[in-house]
Amino acid sequence: MPNVDSQVMVPDGVRERSAEREPARTGRLSGLVAGLPAFLTDAAVYAFALWTVLYHAAFLFDLAPSVTFVVWLVCSVALGGLAVFLRLRRRSAAASADDDGERAAGGVLDRRWLLPTLAAAVLAAVTAGVDRVSWWVPAVAGLAAATGAVLLLRRAWLASPAGGAVTSRPGAWQSGYALVMAGLVGVASLFLARNTPDDVFYVGKSVWVAERDIVPLRDFLFTEQVAAPLSSQPPIASIEVLAGALGRVFGIHAASATWYVLLPVLAVLAVLSLWRLVQAWAPRRAALAFTVALAFLAFVCGDDAALGTFHLPRLYEGKGMFVSAVVPLMWVYLTRWFDSGSRRELARIVALSIVATGLTSTSVMILPLLVGAAGFGMLLVGRWRSALLAGVAVMTYPIGSVIVTRLTMGPMTSVIAGAQFFDAEGTYRRTLLLGLLGVICGLGLWCGPFLVRRGTPALFAAGATATMSVLLVPGVLEALSAGSGLAAVLWRVPWFVPLPALVGLLCTVDVPALPRVAALRAAVGAVLAAALVGAFAWAGTPMWDTRSFVEVHEQPTWKLPQQRQKIDFWIWQLDDRPSGLLLAPSTLMRTMPIITSEVRVVMARDGYLVDYDMQSQFAQDRLKLAAFADGKEQIAPVSELAAAMDRLDVGTVCVYNGNKRARELAPELRLEKFASRKAPGAVTCYRRTV
Incomplete structure (x- = not known):
């Protein structure tokens, strides 16, 4: 009975061809890796x-x-x-070549002028x-x-x-x-x-396209494609x-x-x-x-x-x-x-x-x-x-x-x-x-x-x-x-x-x-x-x-301050939120277009108002209301704030609880509380009443 462990005889030609295949495979793999950066970028x-x-x-x-x-x-x-x-x-x-060492010298430099240069x-x-x-x-x-x-x-x-x-x-x-x-x-x-201020335009435009399946050719940050584009x-x-x-x-x-x-x-x-x-x-x-x-x-x-x-x-x-x-x-x-x-x-x-x-x-x-x-x-x-x-x-x-x-x-x-x-x-x-x-x-x-x-x-x-x-x-x-x-x-x-x-x-x-x-x-x-x-x-x-201005997170995250993101999602999901524009602190309004295009805001970013004339009523109404929602010390009179809200059709006003001045003026501005959020990021939201 033959020994099953005995060496199998392989013809010399087969052994030589087998030995040649391994370097060939290695060479092909090396060539693939060497050319992959160019292939990926060109593609x-x-x-x-x-x-x-x-x-x-x-x-x-x-x-x-x-x-x-x-x-x-x-x-x-x-x-x-x-x-x-x-x-x-x-x-x-x-054959791939290592680029250590001088390549194609391309001529010799004149040393008389090289040092002065x-x-x-x-x-x-x-x-x-x-x-x-x-x-x-x-x-x-x-x-x-x-x-x-x-x-x-x-x-x-x-x-x-x-x-x-x-x-x-x-x-x-x-x-x-x-x-x-x-x-x-x-x-x-x-x-x-x-968090980059321009994200409200770049990512906001992507959000608009995803939700509406149209390319905005006019303004989509302040109006529903009514105003001229930037x-x-x-x-x-x-x-x-x-x-x-x-x-x-x-x-x-x-x-x-x-x-x-x-x-x-x-x-x-x-x-x-x-x-x-x-x-x-x-x-x-x-x-x-x-x-x-x-x-x-x-x-x-x-x-x-x-x-x-x-x-x-x-x-x-x-x-x-x-x-x-x-x-x-x-x-x-x-x-x-x-x-x-x-x-x-x-x-x-x-x-x-x-x-x-x-x-x-x-x-x-x-x-x-x-x-x-x-x-x-x-x-x-x-x-x-x-x-x-x-x-x-x-x-x-x-x-x-x-x-x-x-x-x-x-x-x-x-x-x-x-x-x-x-x-x-x-x-x-x-x-x-x-x-x-x-x-x-x-x-x-x-x-x-x-x-x-x-x-x-x-x-x-x-x-x-x-x-x-x-x-x-x-x-x-x-x-x-x-x-x-x-x-x-x-x-x-x-x-x-x-x-x-x-x-x-x-x-x-x-x-x-x-x-x-x-x-x-x-x-x-x-x-x-x-x-x-x-x-x-x-x-x-x-x-x-x-x-x-970079934060490092422990898990993949959106490029937004997380607290603002949570507050804006909360506002978006309010069931009884009335129609009309949202007035909120400027940082929240700048974040909202990145969350959704369904909630329209009074002012997505003040810097973009330059395109619409900063002295125009279009810009001044938004600047006055943003100062009110931000809790700034100097704000416009109540009558001007109310008129601006009417012109812009403001339906919802949300302010941080720390903005006591805005909360005190709520009754005079015909604002009725309808939702509140606990700390951290405590916010109170109002609806406008007739």
Whole structure:
């Protein structure tokens, strides 16, 4: 009887083929992981671009948002399946490469002019970050540094026979690390809550769409689409309607669709977009630079204009996703297209410009600066046709959408357009900050062309630095403000510079004087990275700090103060609540449109009244009643309050129990108590009687 434990004889050919399969499988898996960040971000770009086009087309056919959403979902699934099928057919094995070590040198810099240029860059960075120094010092030094960088890198690019083509690919471990970090940030988005006053518009619009299945083309915050819409917020953006339609189709609250579904996805995509730019532009140690860039966004928040504030806490607002994801991706796409001339890359640029349009109207101001900076780099090396084509690809859809909107809805009001203005110094210190952080941001800005990989990235970085340096010259922003009427938002012009990536690349500085020992040079990078992160932690305000107006919760939560949320739900659910507008403390009225569009409020947010003339009766009635409900010391006479209530058809008045003055005046205002809520958040509600 044969031994069942005896070794089974396998033919040599079968054993060899089996041994070959394992490396092949490992190689395919590594390639899949390495390419996943690009696949996810590119797929998201095409998907949202398709949604934006369908959303705009729906106006022509008067389609409900839910119908548009279903059509988009079906088309996305079908086109996505087709894209995967075609990709698998075209796919060929490609070896992944580690990006440690110098890539495609792209020419040698003239050392005679390199040191003076770097000295001017450091001087600009230090003086820009230090208070009590005439702004002309960093402005002139910055211009000198930018000019030197442009001339040096133009010469280096022209001297390189290969130009600056991107030939390397991310390693599987690097992309895996980026995917893990993106996943962690996505999870963190569920637990961090920043109450932003503008949420009443952005999330409130999604709630309106979810509950009514229509896109509000006129005012929906103060009236039932009776008053004119906010001229600064035309219905071009599609992201709020996407969240509302998502909630309606799947039967979930629009705020939950925004904060529990959409926000984590946006967070993952924003982190992967940053990774793609760092990986494409870093000359070495891309994973380390990516870590420093993420630390910059995480630790440098607090100020209302800090770039970290517009990242995780505000990604669901279109402008947050624009600066955090669209800007870095646009630099990636432009770099790849300029190097390859591929029509596929040009199609991605067009799609991303549509995405930007669907996110925020700010894109119409920032995209020309971005493509202008890149186009300037192209012109430096004589590629004027490429510069022209890039400009057309990037700007056609955004400008077309603005023209159509303004022709149909009228021009932007001059009041809101000129509400505020920050000059060059104020713009720098609002966005690039002051002190040690301002110096670090300045180093990233003015040294950026020498931090990135030589070739096209260096050429584009030089164009961005030169453009920003011109904008920071005193008088330039004033002229732009006078010519465009965009004074209120011109402080956002630095957004076109991919600053977090450039700051992260500070740790990739090479030290030629060191021996060519990889471990020693890597140690230098690690020390620089640790110093940068330490500086962020010491001088910055963390994203999760209360000084950043962020609360950290133990479970996923809406981005609202929980007490206000509970009170508004209680008011909404009152069975005997009369018809008419709700008058309540301003904080509660600002929260109610995020809860439901069924309870209409007297004043959703006082800042939006600027669009309707603050001295008009429309605005004054609301301001007087809000002061009464807020318990302010100076309130209007009872007769004026009663007249305002009559004109606005106020049906319900709810005040905190601590507002004794309002409770005392209730009888004179013909207010009858009908509901009360115990502490915490003790509130008394009244109905108006004839």
